[in-house]
Protein backbone atom coordinates (compact mmCIF):
# COMPACT_ATOMS: atom_id res chain seq x y z
CA UNK A 641 0.00 0.00 0.00
CA UNK A 642 1.58 3.24 -1.13
CA UNK A 643 1.66 5.89 1.59
CA UNK A 644 3.46 9.22 1.36
CA UNK A 645 5.35 10.67 4.33
CA UNK A 646 3.38 13.18 6.35
CA UNK A 647 4.95 16.35 7.82
CA UNK A 648 5.57 15.91 11.54
CA UNK A 649 5.66 12.13 11.29
CA UNK A 650 8.50 9.73 12.17
CA UNK A 651 8.85 6.67 9.96
CA UNK A 652 11.05 3.81 11.12
CA UNK A 653 12.54 2.36 7.94
CA UNK A 654 14.27 -1.03 7.83
CA UNK A 655 17.07 -0.77 5.28
CA UNK A 656 18.00 -4.42 4.87
CA UNK A 657 21.48 -5.89 5.37
CA UNK A 658 23.47 -3.41 3.28
CA UNK A 659 22.96 -3.99 -0.43
CA UNK A 660 20.65 -1.13 -1.52
CA UNK A 661 18.85 -3.61 -3.78
CA UNK A 662 17.57 -5.24 -0.59
CA UNK A 663 15.86 -2.06 0.58
CA UNK A 664 12.10 -2.32 0.11
CA UNK A 665 10.24 -0.21 -2.44
CA UNK A 666 8.40 1.52 0.42
CA UNK A 667 11.68 2.14 2.24
CA UNK A 668 13.27 3.72 -0.83
CA UNK A 669 10.23 5.95 -1.36
CA UNK A 670 10.47 7.14 2.26
CA UNK A 671 14.16 7.98 1.82
CA UNK A 672 13.34 9.94 -1.34
CA UNK A 673 10.63 11.96 0.42
CA UNK A 674 12.27 12.63 3.81
CA UNK A 675 13.31 16.07 5.09
CA UNK A 676 15.55 14.44 7.71
CA UNK A 677 17.18 11.01 7.72
CA UNK A 678 18.71 9.78 10.94
CA UNK A 679 20.83 6.77 10.02
CA UNK A 680 23.41 4.29 11.29
CA UNK A 681 26.61 2.86 9.86
CA UNK A 682 24.97 -0.51 9.01
CA UNK A 683 22.42 -0.93 6.28
CA UNK A 684 22.16 0.56 2.81
CA UNK A 685 24.26 3.68 3.37
CA UNK A 686 24.63 4.20 -0.39
CA UNK A 687 20.84 4.53 -0.67
CA UNK A 688 21.23 7.89 1.10
CA UNK A 689 22.26 9.13 -2.34
CA UNK A 690 18.55 8.86 -3.16
CA UNK A 691 17.66 11.50 -0.56
CA UNK A 692 16.52 14.94 -1.66
CA UNK A 693 19.52 17.30 -2.03
CA UNK A 694 18.13 19.56 0.70
CA UNK A 695 17.47 16.68 3.12
CA UNK A 696 19.36 16.74 6.39
CA UNK A 697 21.35 13.52 6.91
CA UNK A 698 22.37 12.79 10.49
CA UNK A 699 24.74 9.89 11.16
CA UNK A 700 24.22 8.50 14.65
CA UNK A 701 26.04 5.27 13.71
CA UNK A 702 27.41 3.12 16.42
CA UNK A 703 30.88 1.72 15.81
CA UNK A 704 31.46 -1.19 18.21
CA UNK A 705 33.36 0.18 21.20
CA UNK A 706 33.72 3.49 19.37
CA UNK A 707 31.92 6.82 19.22
CA UNK A 708 28.16 6.69 19.26
CA UNK A 709 25.18 8.89 19.88
CA UNK A 710 23.38 7.89 23.10
CA UNK A 711 19.89 6.50 22.50
CA UNK A 712 18.29 9.36 24.48
CA UNK A 713 19.86 11.83 22.09
CA UNK A 714 18.57 9.91 19.07
CA UNK A 715 15.06 9.88 20.58
CA UNK A 716 15.30 13.61 21.27
CA UNK A 717 16.42 14.27 17.69
CA UNK A 718 13.50 12.30 16.24
CA UNK A 719 11.02 14.19 18.40
CA UNK A 720 12.56 17.62 17.89
CA UNK A 721 12.69 17.34 14.08
CA UNK A 722 9.15 15.95 13.92
CA UNK A 723 7.89 18.82 16.13
CA UNK A 724 9.34 21.20 13.57
CA UNK A 725 6.87 19.66 11.11
CA UNK A 726 9.55 17.80 9.15
CA UNK A 727 9.17 14.39 7.55
CA UNK A 728 11.56 12.24 9.56
CA UNK A 729 12.98 8.87 8.55
CA UNK A 730 14.81 6.73 11.08
CA UNK A 731 16.84 4.40 8.85
CA UNK A 732 18.31 1.26 10.41
CA UNK A 733 20.10 -1.78 9.03
CA UNK A 734 17.94 -4.88 8.64
CA UNK A 735 14.59 -4.51 10.38
CA UNK A 736 14.07 -1.84 13.06
CA UNK A 737 12.20 -4.27 15.29
CA UNK A 738 14.96 -6.92 15.28
CA UNK A 739 17.65 -5.70 17.68
CA UNK A 740 17.16 -2.26 16.17
CA UNK A 741 15.64 -0.36 19.11
CA UNK A 742 12.61 0.34 16.92
CA UNK A 743 10.24 -0.51 19.74
CA UNK A 744 11.96 1.96 22.08
CA UNK A 745 11.98 4.71 19.47
CA UNK A 746 8.31 4.08 18.69
CA UNK A 747 7.40 4.30 22.40
CA UNK A 748 9.36 7.53 22.90
CA UNK A 749 7.80 9.19 19.85
CA UNK A 750 4.29 8.03 20.76
CA UNK A 751 4.73 9.27 24.36
CA UNK A 752 5.72 12.65 22.96
CA UNK A 753 2.57 12.71 20.81
CA UNK A 754 4.46 12.21 17.54
CA UNK A 755 2.75 10.06 14.90
CA UNK A 756 5.01 7.12 14.11
CA UNK A 757 4.86 4.18 11.75
CA UNK A 758 7.17 1.42 10.60
CA UNK A 759 8.28 0.16 7.21
CA UNK A 760 9.66 -3.33 7.90
CA UNK A 761 13.04 -4.28 6.46
CA UNK A 762 14.78 -7.44 5.33
CA UNK A 763 16.45 -8.66 8.49
CA UNK A 764 20.06 -9.83 8.33
CA UNK A 765 19.03 -12.74 10.58
CA UNK A 766 17.46 -14.46 7.59
CA UNK A 767 18.94 -12.63 4.58
CA UNK A 768 22.64 -12.98 5.46
CA UNK A 769 22.51 -16.78 5.91
CA UNK A 770 20.45 -16.95 2.68
CA UNK A 771 23.09 -15.00 0.77
CA UNK A 772 25.63 -17.57 1.98
CA UNK A 773 23.26 -20.26 0.67
CA UNK A 774 22.12 -21.34 4.12
CA UNK A 775 18.33 -21.69 4.45
CA UNK A 776 17.39 -21.14 8.09
CA UNK A 777 14.77 -23.88 7.78
CA UNK A 778 14.75 -27.00 5.60
CA UNK A 779 11.90 -29.46 5.73
CA UNK A 780 13.94 -32.56 6.39
CA UNK A 781 16.30 -30.91 8.86
CA UNK A 782 14.58 -28.45 11.16
CA UNK A 783 11.15 -27.06 11.82
CA UNK A 784 12.25 -23.65 13.02
CA UNK A 785 14.94 -21.16 13.78
CA UNK A 786 15.77 -19.18 16.88
CA UNK A 787 17.33 -15.73 16.60
CA UNK A 788 19.27 -14.48 19.60
CA UNK A 789 21.82 -11.83 20.45
CA UNK A 790 25.24 -12.80 21.74
CA UNK A 791 26.31 -9.33 22.77
CA UNK A 792 26.73 -10.35 26.38
CA UNK A 793 28.44 -13.59 27.44
CA UNK A 794 26.61 -16.53 29.02
CA UNK A 795 26.35 -16.11 32.76
CA UNK A 796 26.70 -12.34 32.61
CA UNK A 797 24.31 -10.47 34.90
CA UNK A 798 22.84 -8.72 31.85
CA UNK A 799 22.15 -11.97 29.96
CA UNK A 800 18.49 -13.00 29.72
CA UNK A 801 19.25 -16.16 27.75
CA UNK A 802 19.46 -19.75 28.91
CA UNK A 803 22.06 -21.04 26.45
CA UNK A 804 21.81 -24.61 27.74
CA UNK A 805 18.07 -24.58 27.04
CA UNK A 806 18.77 -23.14 23.58
CA UNK A 807 20.96 -26.18 22.97
CA UNK A 808 17.84 -28.33 23.24
CA UNK A 809 15.47 -26.52 20.87
CA UNK A 810 16.24 -28.63 17.77
CA UNK A 811 15.96 -25.41 15.79
CA UNK A 812 18.58 -23.57 13.77
CA UNK A 813 20.31 -21.07 16.05
CA UNK A 814 20.99 -17.71 14.41
CA UNK A 815 23.29 -15.56 16.53
CA UNK A 816 23.66 -11.84 15.98
CA UNK A 817 26.36 -9.73 17.65
CA UNK A 818 28.08 -12.94 18.75
CA UNK A 819 31.62 -12.64 17.36
CA UNK A 820 33.25 -11.45 20.58
CA UNK A 821 31.77 -14.06 22.89
CA UNK A 822 31.56 -16.96 20.44
CA UNK A 823 34.02 -19.14 22.41
CA UNK A 824 31.94 -18.79 25.60
CA UNK A 825 28.64 -19.26 23.73
CA UNK A 826 29.83 -22.38 21.88
CA UNK A 827 31.13 -23.83 25.13
CA UNK A 828 27.80 -23.24 26.87
CA UNK A 829 25.83 -24.81 24.00
CA UNK A 830 28.09 -27.87 24.17
CA UNK A 831 27.58 -28.01 27.93
CA UNK A 832 23.85 -27.93 27.22
CA UNK A 833 24.13 -31.07 25.12
CA UNK A 834 24.43 -29.75 21.57
CA UNK A 835 26.72 -32.18 19.74
CA UNK A 836 30.25 -31.06 18.92
CA UNK A 837 29.74 -32.15 15.31
CA UNK A 838 26.73 -29.86 14.79
CA UNK A 839 27.44 -27.88 11.60
CA UNK A 840 28.12 -24.18 12.12
CA UNK A 841 28.91 -21.25 9.87
CA UNK A 842 29.81 -17.63 10.24
CA UNK A 843 28.96 -15.03 7.59
CA UNK A 844 30.47 -11.55 7.72
CA UNK A 845 29.53 -8.38 5.83
CA UNK A 846 26.56 -10.11 4.22
CA UNK A 847 25.24 -8.62 0.98
CA UNK A 848 28.28 -6.37 0.54
CA UNK A 849 31.28 -6.78 -1.76
CA UNK A 850 33.23 -7.95 1.32
CA UNK A 851 30.86 -10.80 2.17
CA UNK A 852 32.77 -13.84 3.41
CA UNK A 853 31.77 -17.06 5.13
CA UNK A 854 33.45 -19.89 6.96
CA UNK A 855 32.09 -23.33 7.81
CA UNK A 856 32.93 -25.65 10.66
CA UNK A 857 31.26 -27.34 13.58
CA UNK A 858 30.11 -26.23 16.99
CA UNK A 859 33.42 -27.54 18.33
CA UNK A 860 35.66 -25.44 16.12
CA UNK A 861 33.67 -22.45 14.80
CA UNK A 862 35.00 -20.08 17.48
CA UNK A 863 38.57 -21.05 16.65
CA UNK A 864 37.89 -20.64 12.92
CA UNK A 865 36.48 -17.16 13.57
CA UNK A 866 39.57 -16.23 15.59
CA UNK A 867 41.99 -17.65 13.00
CA UNK A 868 40.36 -15.60 10.26
CA UNK A 869 40.03 -12.53 12.48
CA UNK A 870 36.32 -12.29 11.72
CA UNK A 871 34.97 -8.87 12.66
CA UNK A 872 31.39 -7.63 13.06
CA UNK A 873 28.99 -7.40 11.44
CA UNK A 874 28.70 -11.16 11.25
CA UNK A 875 26.05 -13.81 11.79
CA UNK A 876 26.66 -17.24 13.24
CA UNK A 877 24.40 -20.11 12.17
CA UNK A 878 24.42 -23.31 14.18
CA UNK A 879 22.44 -26.35 13.08
CA UNK A 880 22.18 -28.95 10.35
CA UNK A 881 21.25 -26.34 7.74
CA UNK A 882 24.76 -24.88 8.08
CA UNK A 883 26.10 -28.14 6.64
CA UNK A 884 23.66 -28.33 3.76
CA UNK A 885 25.99 -26.91 1.10
CA UNK A 886 23.46 -25.82 -1.48
CA UNK A 887 25.43 -26.21 -4.68
CA UNK A 888 24.87 -24.41 -7.96
CA UNK A 889 23.45 -26.52 -10.82
CA UNK A 890 26.13 -28.65 -12.41
Ligand SMILES: C[S@@+](CC[C@H](N)C(=O)[O-])C[C@H]1O[C@@H](n2cnc3c(N)ncnc32)[C@H](O)[C@@H]1O
Nearest residue numbers: 657734735738740763764816817845846873874
Ligand atom coordinates in the same frame (compact mmCIF):
# COMPACT_ATOMS: atom_id res chain seq x y z
C1 LIG B 1 22.32 -4.30 16.35
S1 LIG B 1 22.09 -5.71 15.34
C2 LIG B 1 20.97 -5.07 14.14
C3 LIG B 1 20.20 -6.12 13.40
C4 LIG B 1 19.30 -5.54 12.32
N1 LIG B 1 18.27 -4.70 12.88
C5 LIG B 1 18.67 -6.60 11.44
O1 LIG B 1 17.45 -6.82 11.49
O2 LIG B 1 19.41 -7.20 10.64
C6 LIG B 1 23.62 -5.75 14.47
C7 LIG B 1 24.02 -7.17 14.12
O3 LIG B 1 23.27 -7.64 13.01
C8 LIG B 1 24.06 -8.51 12.24
N2 LIG B 1 24.22 -7.93 10.90
C9 LIG B 1 23.61 -6.82 10.44
N3 LIG B 1 23.93 -6.60 9.16
C10 LIG B 1 24.77 -7.59 8.80
C11 LIG B 1 25.46 -7.93 7.61
N4 LIG B 1 25.33 -7.18 6.51
N5 LIG B 1 26.25 -9.04 7.60
C12 LIG B 1 26.37 -9.79 8.70
N6 LIG B 1 25.75 -9.54 9.85
C13 LIG B 1 24.95 -8.46 9.91
C14 LIG B 1 25.40 -8.64 12.95
O4 LIG B 1 25.32 -9.73 13.84
C15 LIG B 1 25.46 -7.31 13.68
O5 LIG B 1 26.35 -7.38 14.77
